[in-house]
Amino acid sequence: NAGVTQTPKFQVLKTGQSMTLQCAQDMNHEYMSWYRQDPGMGLRLIHYSVGAGITDQGEVPNGYNVSRSTTEDFPLRLLSAAPSQTSVYFCASSPTPGTGFTDTQYFGPGTRLTVL
Amino acid sequence: DAKTTQPTSMDCAEGRAANLPCNHSTISGNEYVYWYRQIHSQGPQYIIHGLKNNETNEMASLIITEDRKSSTLILPHATLRDTAVYYCIVGIRGSNYKLTFGKGTLLTVNP
Numbered sequence: 001n002a003g004v005t006q007t008p009k010f011q012v013l014k015t016g017q018s019m020t021l022q023c024a025q026d027m028n029h030e031y032m033s034w035y036r037q038d039p040g041m042g043l044r045l046i047h048y049s050v051g052a053g054i055t056d057q058g059e060v061p062n063g064y065n066v067s068r069s070t071t072e073d074f075p076l077r078l079l080s081a082a083p084s085q086t087s088v089y090f091c092a093s094s095p096t097p098g099t100g101f102t103d104t105q106y107f108g109p110g111t112r113l114t115v116l
Numbered sequence: 117d118a119k120t121t122q123p124t125s126m127d128c129a130e131g132r133a134a135n136l137p138c139n140h141s142t143i144s145g146n147e148y149v150y151w152y153r154q155i156h157s158q159g160p161q162y163i164i165h166g167l168k169n170n171e172t173n174e175m176a177s178l179i180i181t182e183d184r185k186s187s188t189l190i191l192p193h194a195t196l197r198d199t200a201v202y203y204c205i206v207g208i209r210g211s212n213y214k215l216t217f218g219k220g221t222l223l224t225v226n227p
Contacts, residue, residue, distance in 0.1 A: 004159075031213035042203065042217035043160065050213065058214060090159050097210040103148070105212045107159030 001026050004108035006091050012114045013081040021076040021111050023091030031094040032074040033058070033105070034066065036087040043090060049074055050096075081115045088112050120204045125222040128198075134191040136221055138204030141185040148209050149180060151189045153200040154220070160203065163189065167209075194225045 007022045025032065030051045035043035035058075045058030049068040063085060065077040074093075078085060089112075094105040121139040128134040140149065150165040164171055164178045166187075171178045177190040191198055203220040 033213045035217075040219070042219050043215075045214055045216070048213050059216075088157075092159070092213070094212050103150075103165060103209055103212055104162040105152075105160075105215060107161070110157070110159055 003027065004091055004093050004106050006089075006108040006111050008111060009109070010112050012116065013078075014116050015082060017081050019078050019081065021078070021089055021091075021113070023074045023076065023108060024072050025074075025091075025093040025106070026072065027093060027095070027106065028071060029093035029106075030071065030096045031105075032068065033092045033094075034064070034074070034076045035090045035092065036060065036085075037090065037110075038087050046076065046089075078113075081113075083115045086113060086115045120206060120218055122202075122204050122218065122221045124219070125224070127224050127226060128191075128194045130196060130225050130227050131193055134194040134198065134223055134225070136189040136191075136202050136204075136223060137186065138189070139186045140204070140206050143184050143206050146208055147206045149178065149184075149187050150205045150207060150212065150215070151176070151178065152203045152205065152215075152217075153198075154203070155197075155200040160217075163202075191223075194223075196225050196227065199223060199225045 004025045033048040034046040037043045047066040049055045091108040092105045151163040152160040154160045166178045180187045201220040
């Protein structure tokens with residue numbers, strides 16, 4: 001298993017540009033989440049999904065859109081990038097309670113985004 | 117979700133036990149205590165979790181006080197690779213898709 005993968009690893013945008021951060025997992029997890037981490041801070045939840053077609057807002061959703069058309073993929077879209085969105089973005093997935101439930105969230109390696 | 121309080125930083129000598137404290141005085145009866153760590157620039161990594169009994173796995177031990185208002189993560193023989201930020205989080209079982217991370221404790225293991 002590759003686990004949780006994120007692309008790109010690094011990205012530089014200009015203010016006002018849009019882009020999509022990709023996240024994929026091959027563990028058949030129903031739950032997926034996006035977090036951002038600013039320097040010296042903990043992670044803050046942007047959006048999450050409890051299954052294909054179901055998404056909800058986290059703590060800091062403004063300026064971001066998500067959709068979940070498949071179990072495997074959970075892309076994060078920046079509609080009009082702003083310098084305040086300069087951050088490291090982490091995607092994560094976790095299984096739903098059930099047989100063999102591990103109650104563990106698995107994180108990707110992160111995407112480092114700079115908005116000029 | 118209940119809030120947690122952790123020291124900003126701690127030091128530990130290599131080979132010694134590292135004991136990381138966490139206060140969660142407002143924890144509810146159905147909330148678990150989870151520990152994650154984040155090695156520099158990497159995504160967080162799950163360590164251990166528990167409800168009220170002490171727990172041990174290959175990475176660490178978790179000691180939860182009887183009143184559940186605090187807990188301690190123990191790394192029995194710390195190595196340089198254990199240098200990381202350690203996060204103590206409380207949450208309802210099965211809701212780990214929306215964890216609330218604080219600033220955590222930066223543990224520095226010194227040679």
